[in-house]
Amino acid sequence: MEIYDLTAHELAEYIQKGELSAEEVTRAVFSRIHEVEEEVQAYVTLTEEKAYAQARYVDEQRRAGKKLGPLAGIPVGIKDNMCTKGIRTTCSSRILENFVPPYNATVVEKLEAAGAVMTGKLNMDEFAMGSSTENSAFFPTRNPWNLDCVPGGSSGGPAAAVAAGEAIYALGSDTGGSIRQPASLCGIVGMKPTYGLVSRYGLVAFASSLDQIGPFTKDVRDCALVLNLIAGHDPMDSTSVPNPVPDYTSFLTGDIKGVKIGVPREFFGEGLDPRVAEMVRNAIDKLADLGAIVEECSFPYAEYALPVYYIIAPAEASSNLARYDGVCYGYRAVPEKGEKYDIIEMYMKTRSEGFGAEVKRRIMLGTYALSSGYYDAYYLKALKVRTLIKDDFARLFENYDVLVSPTSPTPAFRFGEKANDPLTMYLSDIYTIPVNLAGIPALSIPCGFVDGLPVGLHLMGPAFGEGIILKVAYAYEQNTSYHRARPPLQGREKVKANGKTSGGR
Amino acid sequence: MDSYEAVIGLEVHVELHTKTKAFCSCPNEFGKEPNTNVCPICLGLPGVLPVINEALLEYAIRAGLALNCEIAAFSKFDRKNYYYPDLPKNYQISQYDLPLCRNGYLDIEVNGATRRVGITRVHMEEDAGKLVHGEGGADYSLVDLNRAGVPLLEIVSEPDIRTPEEAKAYLEKLKSILSYIDVSDCKMEEGSLRCDANISVRPAGTDILNPKTEIKNMNSFRAVQRALEAEIKRQCAVWAGGGTVESETRAWDENKGTTVPMRSKEEASDYRYFPDPDLVPIVISPDRVSRIRSELPELPDARARRFTSEYGLSAYDAGVLTASRALADFYEACARNYRDPKLVSNWVTGEFLRLVNARNLEIRDVKLTPAHLVEMLELIDKGTISGKIAKTVFEEMFDTGKRAEEIVKEKGLVQISDEGELSRIVEEVVTANPGVVADYRNGKEKAFAFLVGQVMKATRGKANPQLVNRLLKERI
Numbered sequence: 001m002e003i004y005d006l007t008a009h010e011l012a013e014y015i016q017k018g019e020l021s022a023e024e025v026t027r028a029v030f031s032r033i034h035e036v037e038e039e040v041q042a043y044v045t046l047t048e049e050k051a052y053a054q055a056r057y058v059d060e061q062r063r064a065g066k067k068l069g070p071l072a073g074i075p076v077g078i079k080d081n082m083c084t085k086g087i088r089t090t091c092s093s094r095i096l097e098n099f100v101p102p103y104n105a106t107v108v109e110k111l112e113a114a115g116a117v118m119t120g121k122l123n124m125d126e127f128a129m130g131s132s133t134e135n136s137a138f139f140p141t142r143n144p145w146n147l148d149c150v151p152g153g154s155s156g157g158p159a160a161a162v163a164a165g166e167a168i169y170a171l172g173s174d175t176g177g178s179i180r181q182p183a184s185l186c187g188i189v190g191m192k193p194t195y196g197l198v199s200r201y202g203l204v205a206f207a208s209s210l211d212q213i214g215p216f217t218k219d220v221r222d223c224a225l226v227l228n229l230i231a232g233h234d235p236m237d238s239t240s241v242p243n244p245v246p247d248y249t250s251f252l253t254g255d256i257k258g259v260k261i262g263v264p265r266e267f268f269g270e271g272l273d274p275r276v277a278e279m280v281r282n283a284i285d286k287l288a289d290l291g292a293i294v295e296e297c298s299f300p301y302a303e304y305a306l307p308v309y310y311i312i313a314p315a316e317a318s319s320n321l322a323r324y325d326g327v328c329y330g331y332r333a334v335p336e337k338g339e340k341y342d343i344i345e346m347y348m349k350t351r352s353e354g355f356g357a358e359v360k361r362r363i364m365l366g367t368y369a370l371s372s373g374y375y376d377a378y379y380l381k382a383l384k385v386r387t388l389i390k391d392d393f394a395r396l397f398e399n400y401d402v403l404v405s406p407t408s409p410t411p412a413f414r415f416g417e418k419a420n421d422p423l424t425m426y427l428s429d430i431y432t433i434p435v436n437l438a439g440i441p442a443l444s445i446p447c448g449f450v451d452g453l454p455v456g457l458h459l460m461g462p463a464f465g466e467g468i469i470l471k472v473a474y475a476y477e478q479n480t481s482y483h484r485a486r487p488p489l490q491g492r493e494k495v496k497a498n499g500k501t502s503g504g505r
Numbered sequence: 506m507d508s509y510e511a512v513i514g515l516e517v518h519v520e521l522h523t524k525t526k527a528f529c530s531c532p533n534e535f536g537k538e539p540n541t542n543v544c545p546i547c548l549g550l551p552g553v554l555p556v557i558n559e560a561l562l563e564y565a566i567r568a569g570l571a572l573n574c575e576i577a578a579f580s581k582f583d584r585k586n587y588y589y590p591d592l593p594k595n596y597q598i599s600q601y602d603l604p605l606c607r608n609g610y611l612d613i614e615v616n617g618a619t620r621r622v623g624i625t626r627v628h629m630e631e632d633a634g635k636l637v638h639g640e641g642g643a644d645y646s647l648v649d650l651n652r653a654g655v656p657l658l659e660i661v662s663e664p665d666i667r668t669p670e671e672a673k674a675y676l677e678k679l680k681s682i683l684s685y686i687d688v689s690d691c692k693m694e695e696g697s698l699r700c701d702a703n704i705s706v707r708p709a710g711t712d713i714l715n716p717k718t719e720i721k722n723m724n725s726f727r728a729v730q731r732a733l734e735a736e737i738k739r740q741c742a743v744w745a746g747g748g749t750v751e752s753e754t755r756a757w758d759e760n761k762g763t764t765v766p767m768r769s770k771e772e773a774s775d776y777r778y779f780p781d782p783d784l785v786p787i788v789i790s791p792d793r794v795s796r797i798r799s800e801l802p803e804l805p806d807a808r809a810r811r812f813t814s815e816y817g818l819s820a821y822d823a824g825v826l827t828a829s830r831a832l833a834d835f836y837e838a839c840a841r842n843y844r845d846p847k848l849v850s851n852w853v854t855g856e857f858l859r860l861v862n863a864r865n866l867e868i869r870d871v872k873l874t875p876a877h878l879v880e881m882l883e884l885i886d887k888g889t890i891s892g893k894i895a896k897t898v899f900e901e902m903f904d905t906g907k908r909a910e911e912i913v914k915e916k917g918l919v920q921i922s923d924e925g926e927l928s929r930i931v932e933e934v935v936t937a938n939p940g941v942v943a944d945y946r947n948g949k950e951k952a953f954a955f956l957v958g959q960v961m962k963a964t965r966g967k968a969n970p971q972l973v974n975r976l977l978k979e980r981i
């Protein structure tokens with residue numbers, strides 16, 4: 001195994017023991033990036049110099065006998081919608097192509113303080129709107145398992161980077177499945193924590209009441225370690241919850257005897273690829289073998305989740321994205337010589353040229369849903385159904401510790417396959433969206449392959465039930481080997497796109 | 506015009522003088538270089554989040570209670586969406602359907618009668634920045650975001666106001682109350698209080714609701730009154746001429762003395778309000794409300810009532826003295842330490858206010874202290890100075906902050922109460938004015954005043970008036 005194939009906790013052990021330096025690990029990851037990035041295209045911006053500086057600093061600290069945190073010196077990639085001080089943060093959009101934040105997102109601050117080595121900023125669907133990363137204004141990211149397939153989205157860059165060994169772990173954001181669906185399609189672990197567990201400060205908002213930052217990792221232990229690092233109250237985020245944060249690794253016991261698992265039948269209906277269904281059924285059987293009590297159950301409002309989501313998320317987005325107007329920062333349309341724009345023309349040209357088609361579609365949907373005369377029928381009704389969905393989950397969690405389903409109805413699909421049909425694309429998140437509406441945590445873990453493409457098992461827990469999810473996921477992982485599979489990437493030896501920093505390919 | 510009456514409601518925005526802005530930790534200060542009192546949050550940069558300033562909530566509850574409102578146990582912030590270059594997020598954090606305060610009132614006095622004006626709601630929101638338009642037809646405008654995020658209260662009255670005078674009285678009372686509770690300085694000229702008016706007219710004595718216009722761009726209380734007068738005239742003329750008043754927004758044009766059309770109602774924005782998902786609902790406990798209520802200072806109306814009963818002042822004088830908390834405090838500090846509170850009232854509402862206005866000062870900037878005024882009054886009582894000389898002394902005290910005794914000594918203003926000296930002067934005056942003395946003896950009362958005046962003139966006003974009167978009477 002190569003250094004870049006190892007997990008964070010494995011590497012951390014080598015670093016702590018002095019068997020590997022942070023610099024060596026960083027070098028290994030960057031040489032992997034230079035080897036495969038041309039094929040995978042996960043990064044919008046690389047921060048190689050900064051990464052080495054941080055790695056050397058961690059090594060000095062270690063040599064000086066300082067106690068290092070569990071993730072010190074480990075290379076991490078950040079989705080390009082989390083603000084990084086002095087490093088451009090684009091949301092894979094033309095409108096923020098040259099935006100350099102003067103502040104760090106809270107999670108970035110936490111990573112830096114813990115000695116994490118940031119490799120760069122990762123590609124995504126523009127403003128996190130999409131399920132394939134084809135909506136990036138710069139370039140699509142490819143699935144390391146099959147370069148003709150999408151890595152999922154919107155966090156396709158983080159998922160592909162971790163799967164390809166271009167980062168040991170990554171942070172993504174999940175509004176309707178944007179961590180779990182790409183994790184599933186790229187064969188890694190991805191978790192959306194409970195809404196309010198991780199600070200959203202510095203995460204460029206798509207839909208504020210649904211967005212949540214979470215980890216992409218190669219295994220469940222890494223997931224718990226990253227969660228330990230990023231969870232916790234932040235006074236800069238009013239929606240972050242002032243709860244004490246447990247040590248999530250303490251749940252990794254391997255014992256799930258008596259754990260009650262519900263299988264909502266509505267998550268196995270029409271549209272689910274039967275081969276995916278089979279993998280997920282097998283995984284559920286495995287959980288039963290391990291001593292869990294598995295029961296079928298019902299989630300009556302499941303079918304309303306998608307329409308509710310496509311009212312609430314665009315409504316919030318239409319307001320959140322209003323600030324990109326060319327006045328203070330970001331892209332501004334410039335008139336032809338001799339022409340002049342008044343303020344309205346400037347707004348219109350800037351936003352027409354600065355946003356891609358999917359973003360514009362959602363801004364229009366959301367604006368419509370909030371408009372006078374339609375508000376009650378759409379937005380208000382959606383809020384009410386959202387409450388019913390929350391209640392559905394609450395009722396189920398009275399009887400079950402976790403719920404399971406497929407993460408996504410299909411494995412990774414081909415480029416262009418769904419790009420021209422938004423509704424089909426939206427269905428890719430049909431199992432993940434209810435979780436965001438309810439604000440509860442969920443995780444995707446590899447549970448098999450279909451035609452060489454990974455399939456993910458979706459574990460959902462009650463609010464702040466990250467522990468029980470991790471416990472079940474860990475037990476499953478310990479008794480399977482999917483998490484040890486690595487994509488058959490050829491790489492391009494000696495291809496060195498050295499110092500790549502521009503996204504405009 | 507007498508056959509019509511106006512229906513007026515006012516929408517007032519006041520800036521709260523909290524230490525920091527509403528949702529970030531920038532200082533809430535003015536007069537800095539453009540765009541220097543800003544941070545990522547009030548600039549609305551990508552990814553930032555608002556966090557409510559607890560002081561904003563505290564101030565807003567205080568204001569709500571002082572305006573006799575109910576304080577909502579559950580309230581929330583909403584986004585008001587519209588595009589304008591001075592609004593960094595292109596939405597304003599405001600409150601829509603669940604305002605913090607509702608159903609209040611305040612009482613105004615116009616022409617000796619008290620009227621109660623209902624307050625529909627008081628809610629919290631953030632201010633926008635300012636546009637600085639290029640001069641001389643320049644094709645650009647500059648944006649200054651120093652003010653962006655400054656906390657505001659929007660105070661909406663019921664359409665209970667019937668005359669422009671009442672509108673002015675309402676604003677004065679509102680300013681008085683908000684200054685009392687120390688949440689805002691309410692200076693309309695400086696923009697810390699802004700007022701829009703909704704107005705319609707109807708045949709007097711009916712309860713028809715005719716289309717209303719909204720009047721903007723009024724920069725002083727007086728401008729509000731004048732604009733409303735002009736608008737009533739205009740609307741009455743439209744109706745009288747057989748026309749119909751259009752529902753529209755109009756701007757007050759100070760120079761023309763009329764309102765001019767700004768935009769029609771059809772152009773009204775759809776603000777697409779929805780709950781701000783970045784802020785959590787505001788839950789106010791009854792304990793918090795009672796604590797804030799118990800900490801409220803005595804408000805102007807209550808204080809005026811107490812001044813009439815405790816100090817025996819007229820309702821009018823009590824009203825003048827209590828309109829500003831600083832003035833009332835000044836008065837009370839003197840009145841508590843002097844035997845005759847009414848005399849103190851005469852000095853404070855008279856000379857004191859005259860000089861405050863003449864020197865264009867804020868009461869808190871006046872150098873004269875209450876103790877100094879009391880000392881001066883005591884000097885009059887002791888006969889050291891005359892009431893007349895006191896006015897000179899007072900002005901000197903007011904301008905320099907010196908004590909009366911010091912001024913009296915410096916300027917040699919001590920009253921002449923020496924009977925011998927005054928008798929000599931009286932003798933001189935009587936001798937020099939035999940005709941006037943004769944007139945007096947023939948019953949001309951005025952002649953006596955002339956003689957007193959002559960004595961005063963000879964002593965440059967320092968003669969003890971009572972003594973002069975007695976000596977003159979004895980002499981003639």
